[in-house]
Amino acid sequence: MPRTILHLDMDAFFAAVEQSDHPEWRGKPVVVGADPRGGRGRGVVSTCSYEARRFGIHSAMPISKAWKLNPGAIYVQPRGRRYAEVSRQVMEILSHFSPDLEQISIDEAFLDITSTQKLFGGAEAMAKRIKAEIRKETNLSCSIGIAPSKFVAKIASDLRKPDGLVLVPEGEVERFLAPLEIARLWGCGPKTVPLLQAMGIFTIGDLAACAQLELINKFGQVGLHFWRLAHGLDERPVSDDHSAKSMSRESTFAADTGDEEEMRQTLLSLCDDLAYDMRRHEVRGRTITLKIRLADFSTFTRSRSLETATDTSAELFHHASELFASFNRKGARIRLLGVAVSQLQQGEGQMDLFTPEAARKDKVDRIMDDVRKKFGTRAISRASLLQNRRDSQWIRDEP
Numbered sequence: 116m117p118r119t120i121l122h123l124d125m126d127a128f129f130a131a132v133e134q135s136d137h138p139e140w141r142g143k144p145v146v147v148g149a150d151p152r153g154g155r156g157r158g159v160v161s162t163c164s165y166e167a168r169r170f171g172i173h174s175a176m177p178i179s180k181a182w183k184l185n186p187g188a189i190y191v192q193p194r195g196r197r198y199a200e201v202s203r204q205v206m207e208i209l210s211h212f213s214p215d216l217e218q219i220s221i222d223e224a225f226l227d228i229t230s231t232q233k234l235f236g237g238a239e240a241m242a243k244r245i246k247a248e249i250r251k252e253t254n255l256s257c258s259i260g261i262a263p264s265k266f267v268a269k270i271a272s273d274l275r276k277p278d279g280l281v282l283v284p285e286g287e288v289e290r291f292l293a294p295l296e297i298a299r300l301w302g303c304g305p306k307t308v309p310l311l312q313a314m315g316i317f318t319i320g321d322l323a324a325c326a327q328l329e330l331i332n333k334f335g336q337v338g339l340h341f342w343r344l345a346h347g348l349d350e351r352p353v354s355d356d357h358s359a360k361s362m363s364r365e366s367t368f369a370a371d372t373g374d375e376e377e378m379r380q381t382l383l384s385l386c387d388d389l390a391y392d393m394r395r396h397e398v399r400g401r402t403i404t405l406k407i408r409l410a411d412f413s414t415f416t417r418s419r420s421l422e423t424a425t426d427t428s429a430e431l432f433h434h435a436s437e438l439f440a441s442f443n444r445k446g447a448r449i450r451l452l453g454v455a456v457s458q459l460q461q462g463e464g465q466m467d468l469f470t471p472e473a474a475r476k477d478k479v480d481r482i483m484d485d486v487r488k489k490f491g492t493r494a495i496s497r498a499s500l501l502q503n504r505r506d507s508q509w510i511r512d513e514p
């Protein structure tokens with residue numbers, strides 16, 4: 116079923132809050148960031164008003180450089196608590212328009228309005244009403260993009276900033292994307308852009324015109340990912356899961372068990388399901404927790420934190436197995452096993468797909484995800500991880 120996704124991003128957020136709280140600053144260049152100390156300050160610009168952007172000032176620029184560009188601007192230090200308060204107001208307004216709300220940063224959120232748009236007279240009318248309510252409640256402007264997927268909605272909201280509203284209907288996605296630079300593709304960072312440019316690919320349209328196979332041959336699964344995005348194919352659901360603190364799966368055995376093979380299989384399938392959920396939501400986790408409930412209902416947890424966050428089944432299973440092996444159940448039967456991941460991080464916007472970490476990403480996971488999408492989650496289980504089980508140290512021999 117075609118979806119309708121709305122992406123909202125506040126305009127010059129911190130600076131706009133400052134201008135709203137200090138009416139005498141409206142219409143003037145306002146720079147929020149480190150103390151410029153007369154041009155000797157060492158921090159950076161958090162953001163600046165659109166009036167300041169005309170001088171070439173932007174987020175992450177050294178504050179000393181901003182000072183050089185415009186020493187007469189109004190320089191203010193960030194007031195985090197105030198911005199968080201306004202952010203909550205904005206999210207509260209959005210939540211009235213659909214229950215499927217996913218906040219992705221302090222001033223940005225996705226809303227799945229597929230089923231609620233009718234109640235507000237259609238997507239465009241809904242967007243106008245959201246903008247009006249935000250302006251009334253907070254005195255701030257925002258930009259909205261509406262499209263059949265998250266990827267396209269996010270690009271659309273950025274296109275006519277500030278105070279923008281861009282709708283991309285179902286049939287026009289590819290035409291909309293074609294002239295845009297490849298750097299707008301999720302995962303296409305500064306390392307990836309030159310590689311594509313060397314192939315004569317500069318716009319998303321150039322990429323869409325490439326044969327899928329050519330991209331796969333050259334870049335593997337990443338190539339397929341780019342090809343899909345270039346054609347507007349992005350099925351990521353809108354969900355608030357990754358703003359939650361953890362994700363988990365658990366399973367109670369039909370009968371309490373002491374069978375090591377059964378425990379091992381269960382743990383594997385829990386890790387597989389959990390990793391699949393994480394990938395669907397584009398999150399990775401750094402802390403893995405194993406939960407064990409014995410037949411007498413006593414419950415234990417064992418955790419470990421990784422250097423870098425993961426979303427692969429193999430890595431989850433590896434750590435969950437080691438945690439399990441380190442637990443001495445003293446011969447007791449097991450009633451329930453659970454696996455949880457926490458310290459979640461979101462992939463979007465921060466990841467360049469050609470980093471060594473991404474290159475290591477388990478290819479098997481990708482293939483299995485495709486099969487699951489087509490045939491359902493139970494269609495496939497990972498035999499490879501169960502091989503060599505006889506010589507593995509999976510469960511320490513209990514005395």
Ligand code: TTP
Nearest residue numbers: 124125126127128129130161162174175222276
């Ligand atoms: P953005 O939405 O990226 O920027 P913005 O809202 O200021 O401007 P735009 O109209 O282009 O959306 O970021 C939201 C807030 O996050 C921003 O107001 C300040 C903060 N921020 C930083 O502190 N440092 C940064 O490098 C960036 C990009 C943002």
Ligand code: MG
Nearest residue numbers: 124125126222
């Ligand atoms: Mg913004």
